[in-house]
Amino acid sequence: xKARLKSARTSRGAALLTAxxxxxxxxxxxxxxxxxxxxxxxxxxxxxxxVQSAWVLIGALDWSRLILREDARAGGGSGSDxxxxxWAVPLEEAKLSSFLSAEKNIAxxxxxxxxxxxxxxxxxxxxxxxxxxNLAEGGKPVATSVAAFTKLFELLGLPAQExxxxxxxxxxxxxxxxxxxxxxxxxxxxxxxxxxxxxxxxxxxxxxxxxAGTTPVAATADTxxxxxxxxxxxxxxxxxxxxxxTVAALQPYVTVLPTSTPLNINTASAEALFASVPSLDLAxxxxxxxxxxxxxxxxxxxxxxxxxxxxxxFSEGQHSVGSRYFEVLGRLRLDRTWVEEQSLLQRDxxxxxxxxxxxxxxxxxxxxxP
Numbered sequence: 201x202k203a204r205l206k207s208a209r210t211s212r213g214a215a216l217l218t219a220x221x222x223x224x225x226x227x228x229x230x231x232x233x234x235x236x237x238x239x240x241x242x243x244x245x246x247x248x249x250x251v252q253s254a255w256v257l258i259g260a261l262d263w264s265r266l267i268l269r270e271d272a273r274a275g276g277g278s279g280s281d282x283x284x285x286x287w288a289v290p291l292e293e294a295k296l297s298s299f300l301s302a303e304k305n306i307a308x309x310x311x312x313x314x315x316x317x318x319x320x321x322x323x324x325x326x327x328x329x330x331x332x333x334n335l336a337e338g339g340k341p342v343a344t345s346v347a348a349f350t351k352l353f354e355l356l357g358l359p360a361q362e363x364x365x366x367x368x369x370x371x372x373x374x375x376x377x378x379x380x381x382x383x384x385x386x387x388x389x390x391x392x393x394x395x396x397x398x399x400x401x402x403x404x405x406x407x408x409x410x411x412a413g414t415t416p417v418a419a420t421a422d423t424x425x426x427x428x429x430x431x432x433x434x435x436x437x438x439x440x441x442x443x444x445x446t447v448a449a450l451q452p453y454v455t456v457l458p459t460s461t462p463l464n465i466n467t468a469s470a471e472a473l474f475a476s477v478p479s480l481d482l483a484x485x486x487x488x489x490x491x492x493x494x495x496x497x498x499x500x501x502x503x504x505x506x507x508x509x510x511x512x513x514f515s516e517g518q519h520s521v522g523s524r525y526f527e528v529l530g531r532l533r534l535d536r537t538w539v540e541e542q543s544l545l546q547r548d549x550x551x552x553x554x555x556x557x558x559x560x561x562x563x564x565x566x567x568x569x570p
Contacts, residue, residue: 249534250539250561253532253539254539254559256296256319256532257530257532257539257541257559260319260321260528260530260541261528261530261541261543261554261557264287264321264323264526264528264543264545265545265552265554267286267287267323268287268323268526268545268547268552269547269550269551269552270286271285271286271287272547272549272550272552273550279521279522280466280496280497280498280521280522281325281464281466281467281521281522281523282466282467282492282496282497282521283466283467283492283493283496284496287323287526288323288325288467290320290321290322290323291319291320291321291322292320293318293319293320293531293533294318294319294320295316295317295318296317296318296319296532316534316535317532317533317534318532318533318534319530319531319532319533320530320531320533321528321529321530321531322528322529323526323527323528323529324526324527324528324529325464325467325523325525325526325527326455326457326461326523326525326526326527326544327455327457327461327462327463327464327467327520327523327524327525328463328464328467328468328469328472328523329452329453329454329455329463329468329469329472330345330348330349330352330453330454330455330463330472330475330476331454331455331456331457331460331461331463332366332370332431332434332437332454332455332456333370333456333457333458333459333460333461334348334460334461335349335366335367335370336367336370336371336374337460338374339371339374340371341367341371344515344517344518345518346363346367347478348475348476348518349363349366349367349454349475350363351474351475351478352450352453352454352471352472352475355471355474355475355482356449356450356453358446358449358450359446362441362442362443362446365440365441365442366437366440366441366442368441369427369428369439369440369441370440372427372428373427373428373429373430373431373439373440374430428440431456432456432458432556433456433558434447434450434451434454434455434456435447435451436456437450437454437456452469452471453469453471453472453475457525457544458546458555461524461525462516462517462518462519462520463476463518463519463520464519464520464521464522464523465488465492465497465500465503465514465519465520465521466492466496466497466521466522467523469489470482470485470486470488470489471485473485473488473489476518476519477507477513477514480507484507487506488503488506488507491506496521497521498521499521500514500515500516500519500520500521503519523547524546524547524548525544525545525546525547525555526544526545526547527542527543527544527545528541528542528543528544528545529541529542530542530543536563536564537561537562537563538561538562538563538564539559539560539561540559540560540561541557541558541559541560542557542558542559543555543556543557543558544556544557
């Protein structure tokens with residue numbers, strides 16, 4: 201009798217344990233399935249938001265291209281680009297639903313419950329900054345551009361040895377090719393600038409002048425495959441020997457474009473104008489900036505007339521009143537999450553094409569609780 205009772209208790213215990221294990225397994229599988237379902241929903245929502253953000257930013261980029269194309273058509277033969285034109289007006293952060301509600305086929309009550317999404321952007325003249333590509337052509341340094349960057353480095357208090365390294369590494373990064381004709385102010389021989397030897401005194405003769413020129417020694421392009429990569433963004437100038445602190449200081453004043461470009465005097469900052477003209481001081485550059493806010497320059501001679509020094513004239517190869525390259529910056533923000541896109545556009549006549557595009561995303565930190 202006792203044996204049967206003990207066997208019955210053992211059976212009931214085993215059944216209870218089996219039931220508990222079964223419930224645990226079912227609960228575990230249910231929780232895993234629920235988590236998988238939640239994760240799939242979150243991934244789908246994030247992907248949908250990413251695609252929607254991409255399409256909105258693509259639309260903003262196409263709108264920017266249209267603005268630049270219409271600006272070229274409206275400009276006719278003048279060819280000048282200045283900060284009073286429509287493309288230069290930034291789009292401050294605006295609620296995206298306000299654009300949607302402006303459509304006649306979208307009722308305002310249909311937008312209720314949608315999250316607040318904000319769009320902002322602007323077009324920046326890429327030729328309003330000194331182009332790093334101007335420092336070297338055909339594996340040889342360009343004296344006028346080196347002098348301009350030297351003035352900028354001195355103005356910002358940056359180490360001169362980094363400029364020397366930048367110029368040398370830029371020559372190594374350029375692809376090998378035939379040396380183009382020397383632009384005005386460059387040195388084509390061993391003359392050092394304003395020499396008084398048997399040359400012509402401008403650095404283009406065959407003499408070995410004794411002037412105090414500062415043109416770096418030309419370096420041949422690196423064909424071994426071990427040279428530095430050619431940067432496409434200003435932040436990538438660290439590849440050419442600049443420190444991150446120097447790159448951050450140069451960011452507002454320099455750019456990296458696919459080809460050598462002149463500086464647009466209608467959009468350049470006072471610091472860039474000061475650096476680009478050898479005899480121009482910072483006060484004179486600020487006077488030029490103040491003058492162009494009233495009336496933009498239609499030709500280089502308009503700006504040259506405001507510079508009293510005869511040697512501080514603006515040259516055709518180094519300056520211009522129009523631009524071919526423009527940067528488009530777009531930002532889409534949803535609560536604390538944002539998506540940004542930066543693009544470089546090249547405009548030739550009425551054709552506006554995309555040179556490169558770069559997109560990034562992130563989230564801002566939450567405000568601290570009081």
